[in-house]
Amino acid sequence: MSEKIQVISQYALQGIEAQSLRNAALAAQQTLESGSGEGNDFLGWLHLPSSIDESQLLAIEKSAAQLRQQCEYVITIGIGGSYLGAKAVIEALSDHFAAYKNNGGPKVVFAGNNIGEDYLYDLMDLVRGHKFGIIVISKSGTTTEPAIAFRLFKEMLEKQEGKEFAQRNIIAVTDAHRGALRVLATQEGYDTYVIPDDVGGRFSVLTPVGLLPIAVAGFDIRALVAGAVEMEQDGDEQVLNYAIARNALYQDGKKIEILANFTPRLHFLAEWWKQLYGESEGKDHKGIFPASVDLTTDLHSMGQMIQDGERTIFETVLSVGDQQHEIIIPSDDADLDGLNYIAGKNVDYVNKMAELGTRLAHVDGGVPNLLITIPAVTERYIGQLIYFFEKACGVSGYMLGVNPFNQPGVEAYKKNMFALLEKPGHEEATAQIKARLKS
Ligand code: PA5
Secondary structure (H helix, E strand, C coil), X not given: CCCCCEEEEEECCCCCCCHHHXXXXXXXXXXXXXXXXXXXXXXXXXXXXXXXXHHHHHHHHHHXXXXXXXXXXXXXXXXXXXXXXXXXXXXXXXXXXXXXXXXXXXXXXXXXXXXXXXHHHHHHHHHCCCCEEEEEXXXXXXXXXXXXXXXXXXXXXXXXXXXXXXXXXXXXXECCCCCHHHHHHHHHCCEEEECCCCCCHHHCCCCHHHHHHHHHCCCCHHHHHHHHHHHHHHCHHHHHHHHHHHHHHHHCCCCEEEEEECCHHHHHHHHHHHHXXXXXXXXXXXXXXXXXEECCHHHHCCHHHHHHCCCCEEEEEEEEEECCCCCECCCCCCCCCCCHHHCCCEHHHHHHHHHHHHHHHHHHCCCCEEEEEEEECCHHHHHHHHHHXXXXXXXXXXXXCCCCCCCHHHHHHHHHHHHHHCCCCCHHHHHHHHHHHHC
């Protein structure tokens, strides 16, 4: 097994002339690397891994150690790119049942990623009477969902533990100069970390946006960054393979890409991937729709649609080499369940056969299949995967002919919501939307 991510298109491109896209991919790569394309003021992520220095890592580790020492819970507040990266990495590396076990460190919990009243109530109930800290993350500093959550938990923490404890155990990650959160952090004297101007939310997991919560959760951010550096320095062939294959499939009428994993801990990595590709490519009425499934779980629900539904999908399987633990299936004298034929095999062997069998079945059903392999789910390989997907996204977006680094479409719901909430400054929109609802 290679020590790096591999992209294998053996079952993806049969009958499709993909190599003709190689020149387009190389041109897109050149556009990205020379900074000559649209959105070139948001390329800070491109050489981010290799530019993270020792002092940045030490500062983050120090803040994380302080929160780990002082707090039973650390509430990480943020949404979109200010949430999904940390959530994906923490979930990938954690014990699946960490929430129910005492592993010595604080529990990292998330808020501000929805406007669920009962969600917030339940989280308040969880941390009531316990020492907790807050990492509040917002580049703009004005996003409604995290702002509501922060207002609630800041007030709760100050009342529960006092102003001084709150001031020491709230850390803000935001723009260097602008935005309400920067002003508030300065006023209150919180420790802060900066989200660089030239790194957009969905590309920010390797900034303090992701690194701080990941370090608080007890994971090795140095290994994560080292993995990303490996792909930054030596990942281009795999990046090109992926960008070429998905664009070839898109041109062949495959409008939906399903990222499938057979490893439950990768569920949120797919959520992060969906934001990365959805916000980057879904523009000008173009773009591959990113979807995801957890297998074999979803073979018992979405499996029918993938096998037999409309033939507009291709599948990218994220395949993991080694599990962390081995469990052997025992033999049973009665064998009522008929499983003795796999007795003595480990569980992952069965999973791997399910994976291969599924891939072949889907190919036979008209669903081209790309395979991305990682040797194991560790900080290093997750770091590789993050950078690989980010760079492939930049190349792929330019191949598609869109600006992969803006997200104008996400403003539409906000305008309506503010009008409906009668936010000051939105009077005209409020009048218009009320008239529209009456008609
Ligand atoms: O990728 C993006 O830019 C968005 O998903 C943002 O990260 C998200 O809207 C949160 O924005 P902010 O960090 O400004 O609160």
